[in-house]
Each structure stands twice: as structure tokens, then as C-alpha cells.
Amino acid sequence: MKLRLLLLCCAVASFAAYAMNAAPARPHILFILADDIGYGDLGCYGATQVKTPHLDRLAREGCRFTDVHATASVCTPTRYALLSGQYAWRHQPGSHILPGDAPLSLRPGSATLPALLKKAGYATGIVGKWHLGLGDAPKTDYNGEIRPGPLEVGFDYAFILPATGDRVPCVFVENHRVVGLDPSDPIALDYSVKRGDPGSFVQDIPRIGKMTGGKSALWKDPDIADTFVEKAVDFIEQHQAGPFFLYLATHDIHVPRVPHPRFKGTSQSGVRGDAIHSLDWTVGQVLAALERLKLADRTLVIFTSDNGGVLDTNGPDTVNSGTKETANGHVPNGPLRGTKGTLFEGGHREPFLARWPGRIRPGTTSDALFGLVDMVATLAALTGVALPADAVPDSFNVLPALLGEPGAPGRDHLIFQVGGTNGPFAVRQGQWKYIASGGGKKTGQARVTNVVSGQLFDLAKDLGETNNLATQYPDKVKELGALLARVRKQGRSRP
Secondary structure (H helix, E strand, O other): OHHHHHHHHHHHHHHHHHHOOOOOOOOEEEEEEEOOOOOOOOHHHOOOOOOOHHHHHHHHHOEEEEEEEOOEOOHHHHHHHHHHOOOHHHOHHHOOOOOOOOOOOOOOOOOOHHHHHHHOOOEEEEEEEOOOOOOOOOOOOOOOOOOOOHHHHOOOEEEEEOOOOOEOOOEOEEOOEEOOOOOOOOOEEEOOOOOOOOOOEEOOEEOEOEEEOOHHHEOOHHHHHHHHHHHHHHHHHHOOOOOEEEEEEOOOOOOOOOOOHHHOOOOOOHHHHHHHHHHHHHHHHHHHHHHHOOOHHHEEEEEEEOOOOOOOOOOOOOOOOOOHHHHOOOOOOOOOOOOOOOOOHHHHEEEEEEEOOOOOOOOEEEOOEEEHHHHHHHHHHHHOOOOOOOOOOOOOOOHHHHOOOOOOOEOOEEEEEOOOOOOOEEEEEOOEEEEOOOOOOOOOOOOOOOOOOOEEEEOOOOOOOOOOOOOOOHHHHHHHHHHHHHHHHHOOOOO
């Protein structure tokens, strides 16, 4: 016991000495959110059929986290929670996957992550996927000034893909307007058209919904990653005097997967693997920009994903897009059960990497529990911004854990959802995870799982969630069910 205490004291002292090195008090912040990347999709988390040298480098030069969660297993609610600090199921507009013509789900003027960092003196920018709605009309009009949007919730600059690559409209929006739109060719959207139906094809790729007009503004799918890199590097260059906060939300590796020709065939896992290579290249390009501008030592870089991985065949190449066969042994979520769209760990446990030279010890690993919903309170604490009492109701300050401090515990409990305000839900506390009745099921290829009335797992012994202990530990089921009900009823969970 004395030896363990001595070793812990030595580790803390060593970390304190390391942290006193010349890292700035308020770093630049580069937050990279990938799309549909699973826990097993990176080399530093065990992947062998795809190569991710730039992301693996982040792990070597920073901290690799093993128990960080998206809090939702699909995109819109995760992004809403990340920026608002509120569980998305508390706010109906942000609780489910939105169509491409939905109004803005975030509240203009609220204490969002970019708004708080702006208050701290940061230049704030978003480049990439938005998927949180635009405008205040029942259906977004893309033909004029589009507001409210990212600029009304705290961003100084926005260059966004409005929804997803497989949803219309297939255009970029910069600040308040569609890029390159010819007013004589207005955009019209029809979401009654299903993907694959006549009229749903844009540039020979089936999309969700129909789009007419806007021909001069259409993006080119193979060039999306290059475009986002260009805009991200431009923002970094323009604000290098800092401090800046850049939220880089990649399209990779969401369907339709149309990687640039230079990535085709470069992986051993079909087009999905090639898209992972494109993602890693994106990370490498922005890291290189930081180094070129001598900003690397002054920048906190965070990489994670919005939900777990999934093998699916939607895209222009239905044969090679992402099937089990073309995965060639690659398992997107590694040892975890479930996929995107489920409440099993594969749906929401994410790769999470953080690098900040001089503050985060290189080559370390943390098993601290926290979620992306905690980034608002945590980065506010990092930058010295006081949180309004009624703001960010579910965001915990886990800054010591983010910085990889020895023994930092993260948070006590966390709630997970798929989509919608009424669940299904799961709750995590310590080693225990309870999936409430109705959870754990998602229809669709590779997403069907068994459903029973309440599922309890001891993740310390059963990370793969193979042994349902609900009947053996009814008191624990009752306890966690009560915790879930209490958090939902209280309207907030932040201490």
C-alpha cells in the first residue's frame, strides 16, 4: 500500500513538473469531429487493415482516452449536445436526425461552446458538417440570406455542409449564403422523395430528398475533404495571432463515400477504409499547418467522432462501399458490441485523442469517463469563462481528466440516447451500464440486436456486453433506472 502511494505521489509530482513547462494558459483550440468513425477504426485503437499515421501520431504525442462517449449514437443529437452542453433529448429540435431543410435547433444567444469562447476573446470558426438546421422558417430557404445559423450561436466564421453528404441540398454555405449560387437557378427541395427514387440522384449519387436548381453551387463529392482542409487552414492562418477556436467537422467517413482518386484502393478495407485514409490525411494537413506557422506547441488539438461506426452500402459504389466482405476483417468498433444507431458501446464509445505540448503528457492513456456534452464546461474552465447558472445544464467540468492528470476520475454518470425525446436510453455509472427497456435495437443492415426488458452489464468484466446481468442484480437495475428517471425529471444534471 505504501509503495502504491509513493508511486502515485511520484507520478503526480512528475506531471506537475511537466505541466509547468511553457504551455500557454489559453491555447488555440482545434476540435476535430469525424463522422461515423468507430472505436476500432484507428491504428492507435487496434486497426490493422487501415493506416492512420497522423492520428496515431496524435496518440503518441498526447493522451489516448478509452472511455469517452458521444452521448448519442447518431449525429444531430451528438452535435447538439457538444455545442450546447445539454442532453439533446431535453430539446426536441436537436434530439433526432434532422432533414436538410430543418430550422436551426440551437437557440440564438444561448451559452454555446463557441459563444463562451468568444466571450473569452477567441476567434471562433466552424468548417465542415453542421447538421443542426438553418433559418427560423419551417423549411430553410437556401436562395437568399440564411439566418439564424452558426453565426447567431457564437461562430465568427462558418463554411459548412448544411446536413449530410447523402442529404440535399448538395451545396456549401459560407456564413449566410450558398457558395456560388446563381440567382436565376434557385434551389428547390422535396423531402418526400426517398433515396434511390427517381429524382433523388445528384451527380449520379442517390441522396435523401430531391434537389432541383443550384447547379452552379453543387459541391464535387471527391473534393469535399480538400475543400474543408483549404478553409480550415485559411482560418488558422488568418487567426494565428489568436487565440482561436476552430471546430473542424469532417464529412469523412459518412456515406456517400466518394474519396478523392488519390485515396482509392489505398486501404485493405474497400471504399470505407479509403475514406478513413482521407480523414487521416485531413488531420495531417491541419497538423502540418500548425507546425508551419509554429503554433503546434500553443494549440490544444482534440480528435473524436459523433457516433460509432457502421458497415453500410449506401453510396455510388454499392458493392465496395462498406460491407462485411469488403471490410476484409476490419471491425469498425473493435471489441465493442453494436454499431451506430444502437445503445451498445459500439454506438457511442468513441476514439478520443488530445494533444497539448507542455500540458498533456505524451504517450499516455486515460480511462476517465466523460462525454462530448462535457466539452462546453470543460473548455470554459480552461479559458476562464464563468458559466451562467442556468446554462449548459448537463455539461461537467472534466478539465483534469482532459489534461490527462494522474487519477483524474472524469464524471460519475452519463446518459446515452439514440434519438428523440423519449428514448430509448441507457445510463452509465462506474462500471455498470443499464440499457432501459426497448434500448439496444436499430433496424437496418448490421444493426439488429437482441432486445430484452432491461439489460445490465458490468463493463469492467464484460466490455463486449455479452452477459446480461439484469436478473442477477435487480437492485442495481432499480438503482440505475431511478438515476435515469431522476436526471430526466430534474431538467439538469450539472453540479
